[in-house]
Amino acid sequence: MGGRTTWLLPALLLLFHPGSAAITGPKAVSGLERDSLTVQCQYGPGWELYVKWWCRGADWDSCKFVVKTTGSEQEVKKDRVSIKDNQKNRSFTVTMEKLRLNDADTYWCGIERAGTDLGVQVEVTVDPVTTHCHYGPGWENYVKWWCRDADQNNCIILVQATGSKQGENTNRVYINQSKRMLTMTMSDEKNGL
Incomplete structure (x- = not known):
């Protein structure tokens, strides 16, 4: 590896780091047990037709996908969690229903793309x-x-x-x-x- 590649790699990692300005969302949300909570994440122009997702786990590299969009505005529901993309407003909404105390965790709003996905971390707390x-x-x-x-x-x-x-x-x-x-x-x- 030459000196040119050494400085290029950190610059590329910074460019593709999850939390890039292409997607934003709340740092934290909370809800009451047995109730619902909604998380809205926004994204920049050009990402409308990409798959959006909701992932669980503090470690970006090993978080588990909970639900993904199909790349359209159609709502997708899996168990107690749904996701819906509003491409006109460039935002997508994740709804968690019938909350349980053990739903509290670190989650990510994300956009699937070639290479490293884009994402922003969201802390979810559930109060009894x-x-x-x-x-x-x-x-x-x-x-x-x-x-x-x-x-x-x-x-x-x-x-x-x-x-x-x-x-x-x-x-x-x-x-x-x-x-x-x-x-x-x-x-x-x-x-x-």
Whole structure:
């Protein structure tokens, strides 16, 4: 390798590095468990007919493709993830549905091309669903419960906190009593709800 090639290689790597200005997107997005989140990535002129993709994994070289477009504006859906290219606006949208806590990860918006693809990194976080219930003074020592069903008389109690106990943890629901407030966090990952 001569001296000319030595400086040329770093320059080429910089030119084709994932994150090139040809594609942009949010650095981070977040959603609630069991909800949906949408990521929109933009690209420059000339990339309209190229395949766009959504890839999972922090390492650019080994991320796993989740979903790809067909090079058209037709929406493509795979499991709980869809991708749709809007070529007129030069943007594509990825939607992740029915979020799970373990969907949180590093992802990439990308454009497939000859040589090294173009891409931009997006951090996805998923927060558990939390509900806060307030109660007035004098109710601290009473039993509090969380149940599932529209009819209070027939609902199935998932968890209850007895007396002034500060919290109860089961595989299904967590209740924390403090400052006359119940904080209930329910997670599909732990409890299969």
